[in-house]
Amino acid sequence: MLDKIDRTLLSLLQQDCTLSLQSLAESVNLTSTPCWKRLKRLEEEGYIRARVALLDNERLGLGLTAFVLLKTQQHNSVWYQTFTSVVSEMPEVLSFYRMAGEYDYLMQVQVADMKSYDDFYKRLVNGIPGLVDVTSSFAMERIKHTTALPLSL
Template identity: 65%
Template sequence: MELDSVDVTLLRMIQKDSTLSLADLAESVNLTTTPCWKRIKRFEELGIIDKRVALLNPAPLGLDFTAFVMLKTSDHSHDWYQRFSSQIAEFEEVMEFYRMAGEYDYMLKVVVADMQAYDHFYKKMVNAVTGIADVTSTFAMESIKYTTALPIHER
């Protein structure tokens, strides 16, 4: 999809604050509300805007421990992949889940309260999922940059 400068500005604004009113968005890009709404509706229909959510700060909620979990499997069949994906997706502690190229087959970002909570998650995961050949975990000491805003440019 071709994005013009108005599209880029609207998408950047919505990424930073999805609670902005239609009137505020339209004014910022020098449109009336109807054409602005039509652009936003088109972004939704094309799947560019996937959903609108509130981003919560994990620290005040006592979720200060972030682990990155790398998994290797000995089973690369489609059936195993389907079972594995649905099982991992059920764990609320898993914030992100990727199939990888390289040394490890999958990577998870796991957010929990502390090492004890991580150990509990780890034991649940390895007991629930068969076919895992290796698990390696690393733990974040400090979050230096976190954003959900994509780097959007005109194309």
């Protein structure tokens, strides 16, 4: 069970994972050792999965975001394992969901441009049998994007 101090630490780390132990400890009115023990426990219990840098896709030349909806005619476990394995290995796929509703799967894809997307699309449809509909929508503007979860403090 998370208490207010745990949630505050998680919230601070979501905003800046480079904060020093001393800074984190001061923010929650702890000394370094108890703060470090809490952080270690939060990592061991899986609340903190990774500490990463968030990169700027535009500056890196990856300015096209596509949302790809997929319908399949296959739903057996062998096909599913193969499909998810193939898609998970595609570096352009940032997120990948199995859906309820009209479509079976949703992907967020990040590429440089339309040519790059077309190359991705061809690999996708040629590499995975059983796809019956692949519908793509392209983001014109990113209005909000965050990785920070809404933690109630």
